[in-house]
Amino acid sequence: MKIATTTAIKEQKRQLVLGHIYHHRHSSRQELGQALPISLPTITQNLNELEETGLIRRSGFLDSNGGRRAQVYSFAADARVAVGVEILGGSIALQAYDLYGKRIAGRTHMIPYDNGDEYYEAVSRHVNDFTACLGVDGSRILGVGFAVQGIVSPDGSHLTFGKILGNTGLTLDRLSERIDHPCRLIHDSHASAIAELWLNANITNATCVYLDEHVGCAVISGGRIDEGENLRNGTCEHMTLVIDGAECYCGQRGCMDAYTSRKALLAETGRDGLSDFFTHAHGGDPVCARRLDEYLTYLAYAIKNMRTVLSSDIILGGRIAYLMSDDDFAVLRDKTAAIASFPDDRFDIIRGACSQGQNIFGAALSYIKPFLDQEIGAYSRQ
Numbered sequence: 001m002k003i004a005t006t007t008a009i010k011e012q013k014r015q016l017v018l019g020h021i022y023h024h025r026h027s028s029r030q031e032l033g034q035a036l037p038i039s040l041p042t043i044t045q046n047l048n049e050l051e052e053t054g055l056i057r058r059s060g061f062l063d064s065n066g067g068r069r070a071q072v073y074s075f076a077a078d079a080r081v082a083v084g085v086e087i088l089g090g091s092i093a094l095q096a097y098d099l100y101g102k103r104i105a106g107r108t109h110m111i112p113y114d115n116g117d118e119y120y121e122a123v124s125r126h127v128n129d130f131t132a133c134l135g136v137d138g139s140r141i142l143g144v145g146f147a148v149q150g151i152v153s154p155d156g157s158h159l160t161f162g163k164i165l166g167n168t169g170l171t172l173d174r175l176s177e178r179i180d181h182p183c184r185l186i187h188d189s190h191a192s193a194i195a196e197l198w199l200n201a202n203i204t205n206a207t208c209v210y211l212d213e214h215v216g217c218a219v220i221s222g223g224r225i226d227e228g229e230n231l232r233n234g235t236c237e238h239m240t241l242v243i244d245g246a247e248c249y250c251g252q253r254g255c256m257d258a259y260t261s262r263k264a265l266l267a268e269t270g271r272d273g274l275s276d277f278f279t280h281a282h283g284g285d286p287v288c289a290r291r292l293d294e295y296l297t298y299l300a301y302a303i304k305n306m307r308t309v310l311s312s313d314i315i316l317g318g319r320i321a322y323l324m325s326d327d328d329f330a331v332l333r334d335k336t337a338a339i340a341s342f343p344d345d346r347f348d349i350i351r352g353a354c355s356q357g358q359n360i361f362g363a364a365l366s367y368i369k370p371f372l373d374q375e376i377g378a379y380s381r382q
């Protein structure tokens with residue numbers, strides 16, 4: 001028992017030292033001694049051990065007013081890297097990130113999705129080529145996260161629902177058997193929400209709604225993604241908005257996706273791209289302006305329904321939310337307030353990070369975040 005306690009204290013001190021260097025990017029023995037409740041000999045011992053593991057490295061000396069100049073230690077951001085891969089109908093995109101979440105490389109291949117061996121061989125080849133070009137030893141690659149438009153089984157072994165690309169039942173083994181690194185499948189909207197949390201540490205509870213080619217949602221509860229037992233929490237895109245309404249790709253009718261996807265927004269407007277559509281809608285084009293207003297009405301009803309189950313803030317992300325103006329957000333808030341069952345409800349509809357490739361980043365973070373949690377513990381989140 002005493003040994004376990006001693007080990008835990010030793011581990012905590014190591015996490016404190018590394019956490020301080022991680023957050024300040026670099027530090028010296030003296031600075032660490034002033035900032036942390038740890039003796040200088042113990043700090044020295046930890047610095048030596050951390051240097052041996054490659055997580056920190058010596059990087060010059062501090063300026064000094066006489067006397068010995070202090071050695072500076074920097075966090076080795078590239079001590080580990082993680083890769084995110086997005087699989088879409090017409091392309092795959094690969095991005096690599098360091099331990100600060102900085103993108104260090106990326107590429108896209110235009111290959112049409114096909115649920116066959118040839119396709120998976122091509123994906124594996126692209127992933128292996130990409131990781132080989134990163135210039136880091138394979139042992140430093142934490143893993144490859146595949147952001148997929150589908151729902152993953154609780155054990156992560158296969159897709160339980162993949163109707164967008166027609167790959168329900170696809171196994172992780174089939175995708176990863178020729179890849180040289182650990183791999184995992186992750187529902188793309190859950191990946192985007194992981195990135196949302198990384199980019200905004202103030203989020204505690206929220207329902208995230210990603211408005212893109214298709215709609216995807218995720219629930220954040222207590223500062224974590226709450227996927228639920230069968231990893232299907234927050235699949236609001238298939239809530240019924242209109243009984244016997246428009247066809248949804250899930251096989252049912254009237255789902256939220258059928259009214260709030262990219263295709264639904266552009267329908268019958270004659271516009272073939274979102275930027276073009278929003279330019280016209282904001283410029284006063286009556287057809288596009290009316291369509292946008294209808295779209296925001298459906299979105300308001302969807303948000304009202306979400307709020308009856310989880311009464312947290314709503315974070316809107318994806319390309320459509322990125323292009324919506326502040327006025328559009330104000331209209332959406334008004335429409336939602338007008339149909340509220342509880343008019344005293346206080347909540348906000350917030351624009352999310354809306355960063356490009358957010359799901360790819362999140363898929364890579366699914367490896368980076370646990371690694372940092374392990375190495376610097378509670379200090380991984382400032």
Ligand SMILES: [Zn+2]
Nearest residue numbers: 238248250255
């Ligand atoms: Zn549906």
